[in-house]
Amino acid sequence: GIQVEQSPPDLILQEGANSTLRCNFSDSVNNLQWFHQNPWGQLINLFYIPSGTKQNGRLSATTVATERYSLLYISSSQTTDSGVYFCAVLSDSNYQLIWGAGTKLIIKP
């Protein structure tokens, strides 16, 4: 089945820094989502981005479907950006989300 790998696994930054999180997937996909899980456990939808580029405030994402990767950019990090960022793709075989292991981001004040 499809494999989803995220990097880096952990990232510690000072407030105000920029960061790039990566998601690689092993097969072509028609559906890719980025989520932020805050320290209280809630999963927040960031982007639905099977291809192309989207921006929402300080966050943007780019998916290059032909090269099987997606990038999440966070600019001018704030402490509220801390948490775990997950990438998930929809499997064409069983129509379920396949999850990466996540990137744990800590923003220090």
Place this chain on the structure above:
Amino acid sequence: SAVISQKPSRDICQRGTSLTIQCQVDSQVTMMFWYRQQPGQSLTLIATANQGSEATYESGFVIDKFPISRPNLTFSTLTVSNMSPEDSSIYLCSVRQGSQIGYEQYFGPGTRLTVT
């Protein structure tokens, strides 16, 4: 986008007891899902609950341990039965909604369960 609520938000339960988690969605949805997230891990799908049919369980999960109800298009329950400390996890309800550009999945706030 769907707005999902779950009850309870957290609970501490004793070994051998059962807990029922409720999931309410603000719109009618066909596909609802229940996930488990063990500490420090990614999400694992427990089952898919479609209204009017039996839930479909993933490998490693059985109906006797995780019975699910789906009485209508906006509500579902997951019961964690005969709990053990290994069941301590966050349990999340999720729905999938389609649009012109594809299917997007949304999650409830989760139920944080601790079994002692």
